[in-house]
Amino acid sequence: MLSINNAVKVFQPGTSSERTALDDLSLEMGRGEFLTIIGSNGAGKSTLFNAITGAFLLDRGSVTLGGRDITWLPPHKRAFFIGYLFQDPMKGTAPGMTIEENLSLAYSRGKRWPLRPGVSKGDADFFRDRLERFGMGLEDRMKTKAGMLSGGQRQVLALLMSTVGNPELLLLDEHTAALDPASAEQVTRITLDLVGTQNITTMMITHNIHQALNFGTRTIMMEEGRIILDIRGAKRREMTVSKLMDMYSQRRKRELDNDRMLLI
Amino acid sequence: MNLLIGSLHLGLIYGLMALGIYITFRILNTPDLTTDGSFTLGTAMSASFAVMGMPVTGLVLGMLAGAAAGTVTGLLQTKLSIHPILSGILTMSGLYTVNLFVLGARSNVSLLGSEHIFTRVSAALPGLSKNSSRLILALALCALGYAALVWFFRTHLGLCIRAVGDNDDMVRASSIDVDRMRIIATAMSNALVAFSGAAAAQYQGFADIGSGVGMMVVGLASVIIGEVFFGRRSVTAGFLSAIFGSLAYRLVIALALKSSFFPAYALKLVSALIVAVALSLPAVRDGLRIRKLRRKAFQNALHK
Numbered sequence: 001m002l003s004i005n006n007a008v009k010v011f012q013p014g015t016s017s018e019r020t021a022l023d024d025l026s027l028e029m030g031r032g033e034f035l036t037i038i039g040s041n042g043a044g045k046s047t048l049f050n051a052i053t054g055a056f057l058l059d060r061g062s063v064t065l066g067g068r069d070i071t072w073l074p075p076h077k078r079a080f081f082i083g084y085l086f087q088d089p090m091k092g093t094a095p096g097m098t099i100e101e102n103l104s105l106a107y108s109r110g111k112r113w114p115l116r117p118g119v120s121k122g123d124a125d126f127f128r129d130r131l132e133r134f135g136m137g138l139e140d141r142m143k144t145k146a147g148m149l150s151g152g153q154r155q156v157l158a159l160l161m162s163t164v165g166n167p168e169l170l171l172l173d174e175h176t177a178a179l180d181p182a183s184a185e186q187v188t189r190i191t192l193d194l195v196g197t198q199n200i201t202t203m204m205i206t207h208n209i210h211q212a213l214n215f216g217t218r219t220i221m222m223e224e225g226r227i228i229l230d231i232r233g234a235k236r237r238e239m240t241v242s243k244l245m246d247m248y249s250q251r252r253k254r255e256l257d258n259d260r261m262l263l264i
Numbered sequence: 265m266n267l268l269i270g271s272l273h274l275g276l277i278y279g280l281m282a283l284g285i286y287i288t289f290r291i292l293n294t295p296d297l298t299t300d301g302s303f304t305l306g307t308a309m310s311a312s313f314a315v316m317g318m319p320v321t322g323l324v325l326g327m328l329a330g331a332a333a334g335t336v337t338g339l340l341q342t343k344l345s346i347h348p349i350l351s352g353i354l355t356m357s358g359l360y361t362v363n364l365f366v367l368g369a370r371s372n373v374s375l376l377g378s379e380h381i382f383t384r385v386s387a388a389l390p391g392l393s394k395n396s397s398r399l400i401l402a403l404a405l406c407a408l409g410y411a412a413l414v415w416f417f418r419t420h421l422g423l424c425i426r427a428v429g430d431n432d433d434m435v436r437a438s439s440i441d442v443d444r445m446r447i448i449a450t451a452m453s454n455a456l457v458a459f460s461g462a463a464a465a466q467y468q469g470f471a472d473i474g475s476g477v478g479m480m481v482v483g484l485a486s487v488i489i490g491e492v493f494f495g496r497r498s499v500t501a502g503f504l505s506a507i508f509g510s511l512a513y514r515l516v517i518a519l520a521l522k523s524s525f526f527p528a529y530a531l532k533l534v535s536a537l538i539v540a541v542a543l544s545l546p547a548v549r550d551g552l553r554i555r556k557l558r559r560k561a562f563q564n565a566l567h568k
Contacts, residue, residue, distance in 0.1 A: 114419065
């Protein structure tokens with residue numbers, strides 16, 4: 001389904017602030033898999049997403065999705081297959097446009113005659129129906145500008161926008177991190193519901209280890225641009241938050257010890 | 265009365281330009297300085313073809329030439345990543361040469377004695393006075409431009425362009441080519457500006473190489489004056505308010521000139537002042553509010 005082969009990305013090469021964000025990283029994902037990603041800041045989680053969406057090109061390596069090599073494809077062409085949800089609720093929707101206009105833009109995804117009506121009657125009914133299932137009352141506010149909605153409502157709208165076109169891959173970059181706890185829970189519930197019913201192959205970055213282990217079918221941990229842990233199935237079921245924390249801190253400690261030895 | 269009719273004519277004809285400015289300034293959120301050049305390009309094409317006896321061809325080709333100029337600016341902005349303001353200035357400067365070429369290396373062309381759209385309509389409607397037939401034609405052109413834009417910005421392509429000005433991250437994530445949308449919108453804007461220039465040349469009976477100077481500021485002033493009356497609402501209302509702003513602008517200018525309050529050559533300075541004042545209003549309002557808060561806090565401290 002998705003395969004990333006020996007991806008390398010170095011930022012500001014040849015300067016004192018040179019940083020290897022992806023270090024010969026390879027990853028294979030099967031259809032319908034739901035992968036959660038954890039790792040500290042700067043581990044390369046978002047860089048991995050950017051490499052997939054095409055926000056930048058890789059220094060080395062390749063990305064294929066559904067059998068197509070997308071390594072050199074510009075971002076807007078990749079977006080045809082990939083749904084992407086930002087952490088910032090403001091980024092996923094156009095504030096000056098109505099709910100139905102936002103949804104129409106996302107739904108069209110490059111098909112059909114460009115001078116057709118922006119929001120057709122049939123589409124509007126379809127969107128209303130989809131929104132109704134969330135039970136947030138958004139279906140009665142189709143002509144409200146997205147900028148008038150709360151953060152949680154905007155994120156739900158963005159979530160529907162990124163899944164309504166049935167993408168082959170859905171990327172969620174800590175998409176509940178900027179929300180209040182109640183909204184975050186609601187958005188999480190709706191996410192799981194959407195991903196489950198449409199059986200979308202999904203990658204989700206999260207800072208919540210509990211969430212990482214309980215949602216989805218597979219978990220990876222990243223560190224310095226590499227995957228240092230990749231668990232699924234029985235091994236993942238046996239894993240607990242405290243075990244994972246132990247593993248993580250042990251690893252950290254070992255590195256610190258090495259540093260100390262160097263200093264002495 | 266003549267004054268009122270005259271400014272009504274001009275307001276409608278220049279209203280087309282205000283529509284173009286509205287597309288770049290308000291919808292795309294990227295002021296476009298190509299305007300000064302593409303307006304003159306429209307007048308030059310229109311006058312040159314009218315002299316050859318093809319006034320309607322002049323209007324159409326003037327509009328297409330404007331679209332081409334806008335496309336150049338759009339390409340500079342997107343594919344070559346030149347700053348939007350600088351892109352517009354580059355095209356505008358280059359157009360000066362193009363415009364002189366179109367005018368046949370002269371700085372002006374007179375339509376005296378040549379037939380053009382306004383004389384044609386006059387001839388076709390013999391029962392009406394010259395002023396009325398001119399008003400009908402100007403109104404028809406402006407209404408045509410308005411209707412076309414209202415329709416266009418409700419289509420899918422129109423929605424995409426509006427979204428680019430609103431949030432281009434989201435547009436990219438929706439698999440829409442942001443660069444292409446910017447180029448199309450800039451081309452449309454300049455097509456309208458050039459069309460306005462083309463109509464203005466035949467209305468005034470001449471084309472002049474200097475006629476585009478400060479046109480962008482005039483267009484901005486129209487958009488802003490319109491918003492003073494109508495507020496900032498939907499795109500449909502926005503287009504209407506831009507035309508209304510253009511009418512109001514022409515009327516104010518005509519009255520000021522009539523009262524010999526200032527000489528005709530002060531026009532551009534007054535336009536620039538209107539735009540500067542209108543654009544600085546939010547900052548001034550904030551400044552006043554903070555001063556008020558500080559004074560209050562100071563007085564509270566005294567009373568304690």
